[in-house]
Amino acid sequence: MKTPAILGGESAFREPLHVGKPNLPEKKTLCNYLDRIFNSRWLTNNGPLVIEFREKLEEFLQVKYCIPICNGTIALELAERALCFEDEVILPSFTFVATPHSLQWQRIRPVFADVGNDDVNVDPASIKTLLSSRTKGIIGVHVYGYPCDYSKINKIASESNVKVLYDAAHAFGCEVDGIPYAQLGDASIFSFHATKFFHSFEGGAIATNDEALAEEVRLMSNFGFAGGVLDQVDYLGINGKMTEISAAMGLAMLDSVEEIREKNRQNFELYKEVFAEIEGANLIEPPSSMTKQNWQYVVARMDENRFGLSRDMTVQALRAENIFARRYFYPGCHRMHPYRELYPSASNILPNTERLSEQVISFPTGQVINEEVISRIADCLCDISDNADQIRHKVE
Ligand SMILES: Cc1ncc(COP(=O)(O)O)c(C=O)c1O
Incomplete structure (x- = not known):
């Protein structure tokens, strides 16, 4: 267990870790x-x-x-x-x-x-x-x-x-x-x-x-x-x-696509394993009707009550660790220009979209991500959850 970087500890990663770092062919x-x-x-x-x-x-x-x-x-x-x-x-x-x-x-x-x-x-x-x-x-x-x-x-x-x-x-x-x-x-x-x-x-x-x-x-x-x-x-x-x-x-x-798909699948399985141990970080899994996947998005739905911290504060704490997880998608398009001005009351009929966009965090995957990185990301999430009260006091 380490002190989260947002509370003064050392960042988990020296180099920034981004979602969507391009995969490359041979x-x-x-x-x-x-x-x-x-x-x-x-x-x-x-x-x-x-x-x-x-x-x-x-x-x-x-x-x-x-x-x-x-x-x-x-x-x-x-x-x-x-x-x-x-x-x-x-x-x-x-x-x-x-x-x-x-x-x-x-x-x-x-x-x-x-x-x-x-x-x-x-x-x-x-x-x-x-x-x-x-x-x-x-x-x-x-x-x-x-x-x-x-x-x-x-x-x-x-x-x-x-x-x-x-x-x-x-x-x-x-x-x-x-x-x-x-x-x-x-x-x-x-x-x-x-x-x-x-x-x-x-x-x-x-x-x-x-x-x-x-x-x-x-x-x-x-x-x-x-x-x-x-x-x-x-x-x-x-x-x-x-x-x-x-x-x-x-x-x-196209020559590398199956190799990259397999790498994404392995990463997804590893995330699934480590997220199962983190209360309140619920990995969104493909439905059983899918007969072929590309596993390109690793997205968790954060349950604030169980995790201890809001999604936005969690993203902020991850950034301090140099993990640039993304709120993907946030906000719903109805809250973006020009739609928020054109349809100011749209959120009334979009309650599920409102809730979902407040909960999702997308984590990095693809060729550059491996088991060690995933387990360090999971450790950071655990440390952030364990120190949730202190983090909330600090950022509020
Ligand atoms: C759901 C969705 N639709 C459309 C697009 C637009 O694609 P492009 O960036 O190639 O113009 C994107 C791009 O990220 C997307 O995620």
Whole structure:
């Protein structure tokens, strides 16, 4: 037992320990792809590496069409537009702000639904209460890679005659009930941001089994240019293309993805073991319906009464130890600009989101984390809990 750093003890880590430190592929594999870029001088505009990446993604995600995009946010915007989302779209508030921003940016009104009680994902019953004649779409977010209640959400959507988009930014390589996530809705988007377990520096993709939708997205993401012909524009489009360098990183990462998944799984198991001994730090575990996980988020729901300290004070005490655990997601998007001004009373109908966002702490995992680090993090949490009263007096 040591004195917590926030009370004057030495920090547990010399170097800051961050959530989302990027995983890396084999350098040699990436360099081989870089050689191809240098040899071809093809840097962007649907080059050979983007084509190869697209084909490998379709195979990996088990979906008919996958369009690589410059990032997950633009993928959301393009997919929403192709699905004719307008007016109002229902989505959870407990998500990264890119999800509502992608709607608001296109002057579509995001309507925030609550998560289920004791769940991190949107509650279909809450979606139902928000449906109106203005509802033109539903977005489900697979938070931390854990699946939304896709069968209920899809049923609500088809009964209301609206389309469903799944934000699978966290869910690369996951399956539920034996179904790959990319097959769950009318379309799904993925993010390949550097902090994601699988990435392409920056990047994203839109996945769908709908050929016409895929073609529309392809046109939209490249200024509406028809095929390879640069003077024929058949559609209103923007620039959402992925570059060759991103595709190179994505291809190299695909070679390491199973190794990284396994590393994440081992880390998760170790966290599970040590957190079981810490009263009030409840690890959020994947539901039994998940048949494939990526284990990329290690998130605990803190019970203040049992742990002895609020989530925010715990995060502060961890920072003093050089452990930069994150409040992910906090606050709910309904409390962020511009939504808090647009919907000042939204929190009244989002009680579960309010509670969840006050409780979650995300801990570091991935390639750079090992057993020793995890056990030191756990020791810090125990010391913080044991000294909760003193810490509270100090920071209050
Ligand atoms: C749930 C969710 N949706 C969308 C995005 C946006 O993806 P990107 O950062 O690639 O634009 C993120 C990114 O972190 C996310 O977590």
